[in-house]
Amino acid sequence: MRRRTPRYRDDRRSSIACVMGDMDMVRPLEMAGIRCAPVALPGAPAHFSRVTCRGVKGVDHWSRPEELVKRLLEFACRQQVPPVLFYQTDGDLLVASRYREQLQPDFRLVVPESELVEDLVDKWRFQRLSERLDLGAPRARRVDPASELPPELDLPFPLIAKPLSRKPEWLAVEDEAKAIRIDDSTALRDLWQRMARHNLCLLLQELVPGGEERIESYHAYVDASGETAAEFTGRKIRTFPPEYGHSTAVQTTHAADVTERGRLVLKRIGLRGVAKVDFKRGPDGRLHLLEVNPRFTLWHYVGALAGVNIPATVYADLVGAARPGPGPVADGITWCYPWPDRRAARAAGISLRDWLPFALKADAKSVIRWDDPLPFVLGKIWPRLARGPLAAGLHRPRG
Numbered sequence: 001m002r003r004r005t006p007r008y009r010d011d012r013r014s015s016i017a018c019v020m021g022d023m024d025m026v027r028p029l030e031m032a033g034i035r036c037a038p039v040a041l042p043g044a045p046a047h048f049s050r051v052t053c054r055g056v057k058g059v060d061h062w063s064r065p066e067e068l069v070k071r072l073l074e075f076a077c078r079q080q081v082p083p084v085l086f087y088q089t090d091g092d093l094l095v096a097s098r099y100r101e102q103l104q105p106d107f108r109l110v111v112p113e114s115e116l117v118e119d120l121v122d123k124w125r126f127q128r129l130s131e132r133l134d135l136g137a138p139r140a141r142r143v144d145p146a147s148e149l150p151p152e153l154d155l156p157f158p159l160i161a162k163p164l165s166r167k168p169e170w171l172a173v174e175d176e177a178k179a180i181r182i183d184d185s186t187a188l189r190d191l192w193q194r195m196a197r198h199n200l201c202l203l204l205q206e207l208v209p210g211g212e213e214r215i216e217s218y219h220a221y222v223d224a225s226g227e228t229a230a231e232f233t234g235r236k237i238r239t240f241p242p243e244y245g246h247s248t249a250v251q252t253t254h255a256a257d258v259t260e261r262g263r264l265v266l267k268r269i270g271l272r273g274v275a276k277v278d279f280k281r282g283p284d285g286r287l288h289l290l291e292v293n294p295r296f297t298l299w300h301y302v303g304a305l306a307g308v309n310i311p312a313t314v315y316a317d318l319v320g321a322a323r324p325g326p327g328p329v330a331d332g333i334t335w336c337y338p339w340p341d342r343r344a345a346r347a348a349g350i351s352l353r354d355w356l357p358f359a360l361k362a363d364a365k366s367v368i369r370w371d372d373p374l375p376f377v378l379g380k381i382w383p384r385l386a387r388g389p390l391a392a393g394l395h396r397p398r399g
Contacts, residue, residue: 015081015108015319017311018056018072020095021088022046023367023375024335025296025311028304029086032312032324037083039072039092045367045379061091062167069099076106084318085109086296086311090121090166093295108318110221112273112294120269120292123164123203133268136261136289140205145195150188155206158183160244161191162203172198179244181207208280208288212239215290216255218262218277219299221310223317226272232308232329233258234299237336238344248341249362250299252306252333261287274310298366302335305363334358337366 017029020039023046029036030051037055038046046052056075059067076083085107087096096109097117103109111117119125123140130137139155142164153159159182163170166178173194174180182188182204195202208214213236220231233255239245262277275294279287300310307327316323338359345355359365368376 015315016053016079016083017086017315018075018083018107019046019052019086019088020058020061020092021086021296022298023049024298024301024364025086025088026052027301027364028309028311029315031304032309032315034312034315037075039068043379043383045375048374048378050372050374061089061095065095065099068095069102072103073106082106082108084315086314087111088296088298090293090295093117094121110273110314110318112271112275116269116271117294120294121165123162123291124201126291127203127205129269130289135265135268136287138206138208138288140203142201143204144201145192146199146201150185150192153204155204157185158207159188159204160207161195162205164201164203169198169200173200176246177241177244178246181243208282208290210280210283212236212242212245214281216253216258216279216281216287217299218258218265218279219275219297219303219308219310220262220266220277221274221313222266222272224272228263228266229317229323230308230310230313230326231259231262232303232306233262234302237334238341238348240340240344240347242344242347245344246340247298247337248344249334249336249358250302251335252302252329252331254329254331257287261289265289265292274314298335301364302333305335306330306333333364334362335364335366336362338368 017034017036018039019025019036026036026046026049036052038052039056039058040046041058056071061068082105085096087093096111097114100111119129124142127137127140141153141155143151160179161182162179180191182191216235218233221229223229232252234250234252236247237249237251240248258279261279265277266275271294273294274296275292276297276299277292278290280290281287296311303310307329309324313323336359341359342355367380
């Protein structure tokens with residue numbers, strides 16, 4: 001594709017943050033006084049915020065990645081200095097990684113080495129990486145229901161079945177949960193038939209007992225020299241669905257063992273960039289590695305409120321500015337996505353009276369903020385009024 005080479009002023013403070021993500025990605029950048037241009041589908045809440053400027057009308061990153069790259073480069077060519085690119089979902093991450101040579105030098109971005117990105121996004125490749133480097137992920141097997149019969153497994157039930165990647169095809173099988181529990185061989189045969197019809201390969205993995213509230217995470221930015229420039233830990237409070245669902249309420253923590261294990265995992269895989277390392281704490285207190293997401297997440301909003309602004313630190317490094325001053329990390333800073341969290345709380349047997357004080361007191365709420373109401377009003381309420389409640393759907397923050 002032919003494109004004009006832009007002329008940039010040497011003005012470090014004028015680089016705009018080009019955000020492939022939602023309002024939870026915009027908020028920490030706004031807190032640092034960084035201008036943001038959203039890259040989102042038309043009608044997305046981020047397009048209506050008072051803290052964002054005109055951005056890029058996004059397209060599906062799975063089916064039209066080249067069109068998305070073209071629109072990004074057209075946006076970059078209109079800027080006086082290279083924008084800083086942020087990516088929040090697996091699809092956005094893969095676009096940034098696979099098209100990095102085309103995006104640079106028109107964009108400034110931090111993204112891990114391309115082979116490592118592929119190893120971390122694909123769950124079977126990650127499983128093999130974990131076994132090779134002794135990272136501590138539960139045992140697992142890759143299966144292809146469309147081309148083979150259910151195998152004799154050397155893994156004990158119950159198991160969990162996961163798609164190899166977070167592509168839209170999974171939604172045809174399970175439109176809300178990230179994984180499916182398999183309690184016995186009968187359940188495995190039933191699932192096998194469903195997966196064969198959709199031609200989906202799976203990862204069957206040993207189940208770590210306990211609810212989603214036992215998932216704890218390490219969040220870090222490792223700079224080009226290998227220094228950990230920023231880090232914090234957190235845990236999930238609730239998800240929806242209650243099992244293997246998307247986060248609806250989270251909080252920061254002070255967990256020394258999570259920090260230690262997270263640092264070790266990132267050191268062993270040689271990551272340079274941002275990452276979220278998920279563990280599940282077993283009944284015996286041991287931490288079991290679930291996954292490593294080498295991208296920005298909704299957690300960076302609550303982390304910034306707790307005193308560790310990872311997106312702002314990355315931005316500072318890319319534009320050559322001073323990093324945000326280090327400070328103590330606040331424990332117990334909370335984030336919630338109110339409507340799905342109400343459903344999650346109700347499923348957990350929590351009454352509206354008991355849940356409402358938590359939601360009102362949460363330090364951060366996805367999309368909603370009283371001094372910036374339009375993302376919620378025009379991005380959420382208006383579509384429901386205009387097209388009906390079933391047509392609007394609910395946006396799911398990633399992380």
